[in-house]
Amino acid sequence: MRVGHGSQLLEVVPGEPMGGYADRSHGVGGVLDPLEVHVVTFAGRHRLALVVADLICVNTDAAGRIRAALRELRIDSCWVAATHTHASPEAGCTPGGEPTPADVARRLLAATVGAAKAAIVDEQDAWLTTTRADVAGLAGRRTSGDADPVDIPVDALVVSTALGVAGVVTVSPVHPTVLPADNRDVSADLNGAIRRALAAPGRWVVAATGAAGDISTRHTRRGRSTAELDRLAALVAGDLRLEPSHEPGPDAVRLPRSRTVRLAPKTAAEVTAATRATAAEAADERSRQVFEQGRRIARDLAARRRGEPYAVDVQAVRIGGVTLVAIPGELFLELGEAIRAAAGPEVIVLGYANGYLGYLPSRSTPPTYETLVSPVRPGSGEQVVDAAVQVAGSVTGEEST
Template sequence: MRVGHGVRVLEVVPGEPMGGYADRSHGVGGVLDPLEVHVVTFAAGGHRFALVVADLICVNADIAGSVRAALRELSIDSCWVAATHTHASPEAGCVPGGAPTPPDVGRRLLAAAVAAAGEAVAAEQDASLISTRTDVDGLAGRRTAGDAEPVAVPVDALVVTTAAGVAGVVTVTPVHPTVLPADNSDVSADLNGAIRRALAAPGRWVVAATGAAGDISTRHTRRGHGAAELDRLAALVAGGLRLEPAGEPGPDAVHPPLSQRLSLAPKSADEASAATRATAADAADARTRQVFEQGRRIARDLAAHRRGEPYDVDVQAVRLGGVTLVAIPGELFLELGEAIRAGAGPDVVVVGYANGYLGYLPSLATPPTYETLVSPVRPGSGEQVADAAAELARSAAHAEEST
């Protein structure tokens, strides 16, 4: 297998709208740390796959398609485009159900992705790939109302090794990168950028993606809202990850991604109406209650413009050596991300916010929370997506075994 990496800064425009927080009214003021677009290419067996990870609140299907088409000109056969979901980035059309990408944001993302992809292809070298996982205590917890208990957050890493040692790392952390608050006006990759810095070393590139983070954040574990707290939390991740290969790498092969289109039903009239009447009586703190009320306002808007036709989304899986990546076009709850892994094997890594943005995909049994209020789809949609993803991951692994 040959693996390459490239990176470009994602330019921002002072004053342009920022995404992520419903109660944010100001635009971009400055730069805390530059937003980046990373591309990692994997090539073997006549197929080249690229993973594009951008420091944006989301990527919608329109810009993902544009990037995919442009990268074909660089002999990249297939690619995924994922957002880190930082809430300190320009607005990118991140609304429930997805929206068109603002043209100027799309233009800048496309230019950065093409340049980074060209660099990645040129930098490809013989390498092996393994996946590792560690449970990180004290990093984050479930942000749902009434649940302030921290959890051991499972952080995955793809480790790229050459004859000279570890050449690169792709981390996938199922945590909302929302350490910086709503009143922050400086762009930043937030937690993902801090993880990149914490793992950086001479001769080693680092990419930080976000996993099934729908209900996981640092709301109850962070001790501040600035750069020092970002570094503290990132150090927990870096200190726990084991980058030295503990086993043999998988087969030297890259297979074309498998894809399944799902039609997810929108909320019914009764479900939409019930969402607007939900209360936050058991909310753990003032911020949780405030966010819950924001969710009710969004739910009222969704109910007023209720959609009749289903939402079509693409769930995908790709086999890279002995590792299977799964792409989810929205915000899956952690328990459903873990259900995919449980149903498809320990070598599965779930990447969220990839190839489109539907919104939250909570589990069927979730009580009313901000996430369920603003989700545009019916309860059980999360399980529908997770089941399809697990089946695709099993099929991808089986296809490799058959070759």
């Protein structure tokens, strides 16, 4: 197998709308740290490109245009994921997804093509291993009243060559929301800090986001500045062991597989019941404000009166001895871990990939912001898990029955 990496800066326009926070009314003011688009290519008989962009989301329209453009570069298949930074231009990140603003889509496409060309030039013989660290003190559940920290499982896909570790793709199931809603400067937030913390001469770093639907630094951060970003990223860098593999493993790049899942929208009765819930148990004023935002968004969703199901594609690919699973939305951490438990330890779950539906709630989640703003019924998360386990099994030849 040959693996390559390329990156390009993502251009931003002063004054353009910023995404991520429902109560944000200002536009881009400046640049705290540059937004980036990274492309990693995995080439055997089949060439796959993994695109990771510092955006709040990437909708299916933008992902489709990127796939078409990269085919011109002899890239056979392409996954496009967002880091979900809340300090980026708005990219159409609303429950259910919507068209990407045309100029954002144009800039994303240009940066991706440039990064993909650089990745192909950079390709060299390499092999893959995975490592995982349970990082204490990094993050916890965002759920109101649940302030206990959680040991966060951070995965890393390690790319080794004869000279050592050439690159690493980290996947952390944490909302990159250290910077606050009143921040006016674009930033990759926590993912950018992880890239900086793991950087080393001769080693590239890509930082993606996993099943982060209910996980953030809300109860663990000590501030909302770049210093706090660096402190949290240092926890990840300190726990991950990026050892080179001296034993080349399987080198095949298999064809990605996809499974379409149809998720029912919330019923009127479910919306009514959810919006009657209160945030009395919320730990702080900000949590109560966020809950109220969720109630408003839920009422707006109900007013659309959608009847047909949402169709989303859950995808998997086998690269060497590693299986990547792509989820087009915000899966809760326990559901991401359920995929791994059922499909095998060499599985890494990517969130915010190949489209954006919104939060994918489980059956047992009580009313929270995440369940309020989700466009789909409780239990949709479990439907996605079932599809992910099946499609992961299909790329390893061990499809679940």
